Amino acid sequence: MAAQKKNRANGEGTVFQRKDGRWEAAAYVLAANGNRQRLHVYGRTRQQAMDKLTDAKAASNRGVPVVHAQGTVGNWVTYWLDTVAVHRVRETTHTRYTAVTRLYIVPGLGAKKLSKLTARDIRTWLDGLRTRCQCCARRTDHQRTPTKQRCCAVGDCCRRVLSALTLTYIHTVLKTALEHAVQEEEIPRNVARNVRLGTPRPRRFEPLTVEEARRLIDTTRDHPLHPVVHLALHTGLRRGELLGLTWEDVDLNAGTAVIRRSLQRTSDNGLVLFPTKTKASERRIALPAACVQALHAHRTRQQTDHEAAGLRRNPRGYVFTAPSSALPVEPSTLNRRFATLLHQAGLRRIRFHDLRHTTATLLLDQGVELIVIKELLGHAHIGVTATVYTHVRLRIQRNAIDLLGHALRNPDTSPPTAAEATIRLEKGSWAPPGDVNR
Structure with missing residues (x-):
């Protein structure tokens, strides 16, 4: 008598190998919206896929919603904030991440499916943040009392757009959240990495003299x-x-x-x-x-x-x-x-x-070496010190080059002072020795 085919128990799930060589396991679990949805997880081996599915089903049986690629971007970023980022970053950083998620990521991309998010979606969203007045977008002025309304609510837009530094920070938060989704093999690649914003100009500061x-x-x-x-x-x-x-x-x-x-x-x-x-x-x-x-x-x-x-x-x-x-x-x-x-x-x-x-600028003006300033300020790398205080270093370089020029000049010539040279350059009556354009 032929052996009877063994059927899988209800809710046990299924596992199979895909054409790309990875293993895929699937089962119904509790989703973030309270319903049961079919979850697909992946692994390099059959055991990896089954282990992930077992963990997800165990969490679902405890009443914990399972966030996965079939869910929305908003659900995934919230899950990442509450279970991953909260243990990896400082509390103040986590607070900023949460604010960025609440104010920008969830309203702009929260409803999109994580598995279907594209680089074009992210670029369009960031372009909107760059050009649209945030006071109008978030109806900030409308939430004020009528006596304090001064821009959007009274038809006089304040054009309060986000700075390049803020846009870069928002993009970084989303990129970090999606990177964790790649690490957990929920999505094959981080599409946020394909969006380039360029390097924002550092925030200007005016140290005291x-x-x-x-x-x-x-x-x-x-x-x-x-x-x-x-x-x-x-x-x-x-x-x-x-x-x-x-x-x-x-x-x-x-x-x-x-x-x-x-x-x-x-x-x-x-x-x-x-x-x-x-x-x-x-x-x-x-x-x-x-x-x-x-x-x-x-x-x-x-x-x-x-x-x-x-x-x-x-x-x-x-x-x-x-x-x-x-x-x-x-x-x-x-x-x-x-x-x-x-x-x-x-x-x-x-x-x-x-x-x-001010401290760093004045020390650089006094000729203190960059490594000493780096240690005093507690910068992680000397490159940070060098980048932040580029404007001072250029002035010091100019003084050094002028000293070198003074040492190399012909003793028979008497070049004008720096002030005289500047005036004569502006008038076009003098050019530095060797200048082909004079």
Whole structure:
């Protein structure tokens, strides 16, 4: 009697080898919309495909929706944020990823099938973000009260389009999410990689001049923020690194400070101490004598204030605290008070982070080597330092070339000074020696 053919049990799924050599397994699982949909998974071997299908069915049996290539882009990116990115990036970065997903990716591409997403879809979406006013697109002005409506709601479009840097960031978030889909073999390739946006121009910054920096220090001389501004200008520390400093990190006798934490405000947990931005950011720096003196006076004043407020000691040991409190200074509060200080000093408005750029710029102007500045600022690679401060390096190169030209010139000739040469060049009456166009 012939053996009876064995049938698969209901819901067991199926597995077979495709023409391209990969193995495909399929079964019905719980989808993100609450219905049961057929899931297809792939692997290089039969066992890999079956293992993926087994994991998916186990999650489905627990009531956990399974996100896969047959689902939408919005479902996949949300799944990636909640299960992958949340464990791989800092909390502040995850918050920015979530905002980008909510504001741009889901409204623009969220309804498209992940398996059918094309490079043309992404390019069209990004072109729309580049050219369309975001105030109109998100109806921001319409959500304001009638007395505060000032652009789209009253027929006067503000043309608030996204910058090239923001577009690049949005594209990067989508590209990273799709890359994980490729790693899990949900899709064969990352189509976002085929979309080129070009290299955006770096954000311009306007560091203070030497005279402006001196005026700022003089203005803050008797202000509670004096030690913060003083330390920022002399060391180039980031705002979070400054606010995260504790007295155990500072050795005033040796004149050094260890930078290993950064204070950041998060939407979920409030003020949080994170490790430094990168491994290279964890560093020991030397403190100038002026900073040591300012910190000595600040610690004495802080202890007096704490005793007057009934605090016997600074429990967490933050170097910079709120008045009569052991709590650290809020980053947003520092920004507001810094803007007030700039106004009092009669200086143009800059970001607090521009003090860091000021430090690096002034050091480069003084001829300090790039590697020393890289270590002081805590950049991961010297290429970062060289790229950010290209405008200063070009000025230093010009001075070096002028020195070389002075050394190589004919001693019998007497070339004009730089100022005279500039004037004569503008008038067309003089050209540098060897200039074929003179």
